[in-house]
Amino acid sequence: MNTNYSQIKSNSDLNKIAPKYKKILEKTKPYILTYSGNLPHYNLSPWGHDTPKENIFSCIDARHARFFDLLQSLDQLSFGPVGMPMDKWVFFDCGEMPGGVYGFGVHAWDLSKEVQEKYKIDDSYKGLIPISMYIAIPMANGDWFGHNLSSVSTLLGDDFKGLGLLTKAMGIKVYNIKNLYGATQWESKSLNIHLQLSDMELRSAYTPAHSFNKTITYKSFYSDQGLINSLSGDARKAKSWDMLVDVMDDDFIIDLQNKIEFKGERYLLVGRPEYRDNKVLLPIKKL
Ligand SMILES: CC(C)(COP(=O)(O)OP(=O)(O)OC[C@H]1O[C@@H](n2cnc3c(N)ncnc32)[C@H](O)[C@@H]1OP(=O)(O)O)[C@@H](O)C(=O)NCCC(=O)NCCS
Numbered sequence: 168m169n170t171n172y173s174q175i176k177s178n179s180d181l182n183k184i185a186p187k188y189k190k191i192l193e194k195t196k197p198y199i200l201t202y203s204g205n206l207p208h209y210n211l212s213p214w215g216h217d218t219p220k221e222n223i224f225s226c227i228d229a230r231h232a233r234f235f236d237l238l239q240s241l242d243q244l245s246f247g248p249v250g251m252p253m254d255k256w257v258f259f260d261c262g263e264m265p266g267g268v269y270g271f272g273v274h275a276w277d278l279s280k281e282v283q284e285k286y287k288i289d290d291s292y293k294g295l296i297p298i299s300m301y302i303a304i305p306m307a308n309g310d311w312f313g314h315n316l317s318s319v320s321t322l323l324g325d326d327f328k329g330l331g332l333l334t335k336a337m338g339i340k341v342y343n344i345k346n347l348y349g350a351t352q353w354e355s356k357s358l359n360i361h362l363q364l365s366d367m368e369l370r371s372a373y374t375p376a377h378s379f380n381k382t383i384t385y386k387s388f389y390s391d392q393g394l395i396n397s398l399s400g401d402a403r404k405a406k407s408w409d410m411l412v413d414v415m416d417d418d419f420i421i422d423l424q425n426k427i428e429f430k431g432e433r434y435l436l437v438g439r440p441e442y443r444d445n446k447v448l449l450p451i452k453k454l
Pocket residue numbers: 245246249315316317318319320321327328329330331332333350351352355356357359360363402
């Protein structure tokens with residue numbers, strides 16, 4: 168996979184990020200898929216990294232049908248194994264129209280035959296192939312909700328390690344998000360990404376409204392400096408915490424939910440997961 172597509176501008180803060188993320192920016196092209204009426208509210212050149220005009224897709228244009236199918240392939244390749252693939256109407260109603268889908272893509276000639284087959288790409292398709300996406304939706308109170316984060320970096324090899332984090336960090340800047348709510352599972356490896364970007368306040372610890380009860384609803388705050396720092400290449404470390412939660416300890420998690428829901432207690436996840444003694448532990452602070 169050798170094609171270089173984009174150069175980081177000399178005065179951009181992106182010059183401060185770790186080489187692995189810069190390499191991904193150079194080897195991919197950003198895209199956005201949304202309703203055109205949303206575009207004036209978005210930053211299509213985050214830190215000067217331009218989204219090419221030909222990669223700004225309108226979700227109501229039929230001519231992009233193939234690209235929409237490929238996004239669904241990306242979703243199936245990433246979310247399929249965790250049991251949450253989306254129907255196309257969910258993409259459209261809950262992502263593209265009210266919010267947007269931002270991510271990175273490459274061309275078929277950049278992908279191995281094996282990956283092309285997984286995407287079901289035929290020789291006639293010469294367009295962009297999405298390899299990551301971040302979908303966010305505005306909420307009625309002015310905050311945002313993170314709807315989907317997907318990356319197929321594990322299919323693409325070591326050159327693409329970091330694609331998931333980079334996609335969320337750049338996406339937040341594109342949508343101009345400060346306060347973000349999100350839902351993720353206690354056992355999800357994506358916590359490495361969310362907690363690399365910022366602390367997460369637990370709004371719920373156990374969420375029967377979701378398909379998976381053991382879902383965290385969180386709220387995070389993002390600043391430009393925090394986003395750039397998250398891409399420094401250094402893992403963000405918790406400075407202090409009150410307890411380490413074992414993500415398999417269901418009783419503890421339900422008790423935490425009761426404390427949040429009935430006693431109004433507030434808890435903050437303050438650091439990335441620690442992998443120890445076959446356990447995944449998360450540092451938590453009581454506010
Ligand atoms: C979760 C997902 C987006 C991660 O994408 P990715 O491209 O592999 O993520 P990154 O390479 O940016 O990894 C970010 C960090 O997590 C770490 N990480 C990734 N997978 C890990 C795992 N299984 N165990 C421990 N750490 C892991 C990486 O080492 C990296 O650490 P670093 O910042 O110290 O380098 C991707 O696997 C995916 O699409 N999964 C299915 C959908 C999903 O669960 N989405 C999240 C919904 S909330």
